[in-house]
Amino acid sequence: MASLSCGLGTWPGSLRHWLLPCFVTLLLLLPPSNLGDGGDHNQTVCGKPWWPDDMKEIRRWPWEVSLRIENKHVCGGALIDLIWVISAAHCFQSNKEYSVMLGSSKLQPNSSSRALKIPVGDIIVHPKYWGRNFMRSDIALVRLKTPVTFNKYVQPICLPKHNFSLKVGTQCWVTGWGKTKQHSSDNLTLAAELQEAKVFIMDNKRCDHIFHQKSFYPRVFHLIRRNMICATNYGENLCYGDPGGPLACEIDGRWTLAGVLSWEKACIKPQSPGVYTRLAKYTRWIKEQTNNGALPGPCRASCLLFLSWLLQLPVHP
16 A cells, blocks of 8 residues: 655555545635634734834834835835735736835845845736726735735734724824925935825815816816725825825724825825725725635645645655
8 A cells, every 4th residue: 555654654645635635625614814804813913013112213114015116116005914915006017027025114125134025926906997097996906926924024904894984184194105305297206214194084075176176077077986085284295105005094003004095296286185095995805805715814824835745745655
């Protein structure tokens, strides 16, 4: 009879044919991964960054992601799970290869830094995204080729529940390596260090009125829709956000991803608010995509490694 060696004695070769289907069945019976809404794994991890008690050091935003093409920063993003990042759909082109950088506040960290650089495996653009001219459903999911390891510099932010809402005037934060100064579209400078800015949630009707003032669209056509959210810092020069970067709000002691930056003109016109894709409108879509064939967060990596080992065990006569 054929035997199977695993370093712990000798197993009959037929045992693999029994173990494998049982193991796969077990994985199928396990509940799907939950992102920021009811999952035990992320309830203990997401939205709880490590910051110094005295706040004298630079505040860290451990979910911040730099989306890159050939190591050049093009957009921001937010880590929501071991292998998933959220960004804006308009950041992506079909003929480009992307990677992400995590774990560092520096735009160009040195080789000895703690920064992680991971290639992108898949990009899922929302099916109702109509392109840059409309900016509707401007959201995309990025699957990393390899999972991250959570530490105090790399942590996920929580997703909002589908009924999540923010009152007008709620204080939130935008972060990114966005323009430190801009006088025209051809004259911009990216910050070397991650920037942050305090913003406040604005009423959508007021936001729509502001953007209609210099728009050729009739007022009956709403530029700001229910799946968008506006935030402003009331006249200060706000250039710190990246396209696709996070709008993070601390609610009941936990940081939640309220939106991703879709468009803004604040560097040229300081009174203009930033417009974000409202994440609560897409929570169910995000879960559908990320749970499609996904293993639960705590066992994803270890289960896959065990399955790979099981398949590769040698069979001896």
